[in-house]
Amino acid sequence: MHPRQISERVSWLGVVDWDRRLFDSLIPLPDGTSYNAYLVQGSEKTALLDTVDPAMADTLMAQLRDVPKIDYIVSHHAEQDHSGTIPLVLEKFPQAKVVVTPKAKGMLIDLLRLPEDVFVSVEDNETLSLGDKTLKFIHTPWVHWPETMVSYLPEDRILFSCDFFGSHIATTDLFVTDEGRVFEAAKRYFAEIMMPFRAVIAKNLEKLSGLDMNVIAPSHGQIHRRPAFITDAYNEWVHATPRNxxxxxxxxxxxxxxxxxxxxxxxxxxxxxxxxxxxxxxxxxxxxxxxxxxxxxxxxxxxxxxxxxxxxxxxxxxxxxxxxxxxxxxxxxxxxxxxxxxxxxxxxxxxxxxxxxxxxxxxxxxxxxxxxxxxxxxxxxxxxxxxxxxxx
Structure with missing residues (x-):
């Protein structure tokens, strides 16, 4: 699949995995999944946000064939379905730096054997200028590993949320079109990997509540053009009392x-x-x-x-x-x-x-x-x- 535009000089790169039926050798995927990476091209610098599962690396590398440079690879989450193709991207763009939370740095060194000097660690609420576009990094620990973060692009009002607000759905629709289908898939996704960390997720929801978001772009499933749909659902799942x-x-x-x-x-x-x-x-x-x-x-x-x-x-x-x-x-x-x-x-x-x-x-x-x-x-x-x- 070719890159698809989200907004000016912001593109979806990724893979739709129609056939995958099991995640982590544990979690059923009745509707397949997708691995979403995003390319943000500022007037001075270019950033790739996450990669794809190594099994689908060829598709991502083909999408990057005509990209002249990548200055930064933002790794929101060290799990290999997002980070696993970073070594290949670095082979093509050896000047790129991998932007991570301090905790993610050690995890990626362990998981991918990357050299220490390739990393740039960012603190909570730190920003990175790409010229006329800016990435703001917000630490969101335990969504659903301890090192996770999200990126906010204020000029386009896009939150790149990685596993936060995601869903396992294989579809050619880039944006959410069937909210009923996505609600069920997102609830399954929350239940299987997020539910144990409700207390921390509640704090992360509060951290994000003040952002002016027009779009939420997760790393699995479709992109949300109505952010309140998914943030309201998460607040319900996290805060509501049990049902009868x-x-x-x-x-x-x-x-x-x-x-x-x-x-x-x-x-x-x-x-x-x-x-x-x-x-x-x-x-x-x-x-x-x-x-x-x-x-x-x-x-x-x-x-x-x-x-x-x-x-x-x-x-x-x-x-x-x-x-x-x-x-x-x-x-x-x-x-x-x-x-x-x-x-x-x-x-x-x-x-x-x-x-x-x-x-x-x-x-x-x-x-x-x-x-x-x-x-x-x-x-x-x-x-x-x-x-x-x-x-x-």
Missing amino acids: LVVLPYVSMHGSTQAMVDHLVNALVVNGVRVELFNLVVTDIGKLAMALVDAGTIVVGTPTVLAGPHPLAAYAAFLANALRPKARYLSIVGSYGWGGKTVETLSGMIPNLKVEVLEPVLCKGMPKEDTFQALDNLADSITRKHQEQGFA
Whole structure:
């Protein structure tokens, strides 16, 4: 794909990766992704903002074929899908300097084996003149690594946000055209990599709130010409209280846990509590992560396998612990054949969750009337807790 103009002497360079279906050997990409780099040509200096994944380096280098010079390569984030082609760009433009935060310098030396003298470190709110265009660098740590920053181009009112405000979508549309599609993709993206760092992201949102932004240009997905669309979404995901929602990941081996889950779901729905159910045998973990953004309560459904939780249920607990959602309550339901330590094992896997653990419901073999009554009691307890918290 050829370079595409965003504004005068500001261009998108990048690659649309239609076929990629997994990121970091972990994150599903049902809609592919893009790797966005940007070229800013001032009257005196030229800056390349980020690069692309090394697997797509040929496309970026072809886009740079007719660029006469690059003075600066701005690396907002050291992760290789953005930084990995920097060595090739430096081969073509050996006079270029790599502009980074102080923390990113060491990380890029480790990751890419770049020489120390190629770097220019910039402090928070430092500016770099390109002549008639200026880049202002704003440190945004933990979006989503500790070294990250964004760049603001005041003359064009463009924020180059790297992973901040991004989404994994492969499309020929340079700008956002379908806000519904982008909202879902951006929420998935936030849930999978940003949610654990909500407190720091809240501070970064505040730092950016005073900027006069006309465009937000992230490093994945489409460019936002209505910045409030994505900044409002982030403020909601970061600051809003949990919803009147139970997220219920589960697995069932012989039908006992399935019967318990079905009964609990029905009891919650009768009580006016919304439920999102995830059969872990077939679940897209990105969908589960998205649901956790809003969850008021998490209930894990699992049979006991070799005295502990089913490995898929353990994985769901580990995932929730890593993502650190805002949920206030957690419980466990499931069945066992002769005994075990399912509750103790799962409880020990969630130290990062600031939740109240509600009375688990476990049964031996198939559930009986007393089990169904205990599930009704759990549904009533969740409903009461949500009402007390004002979850809507």
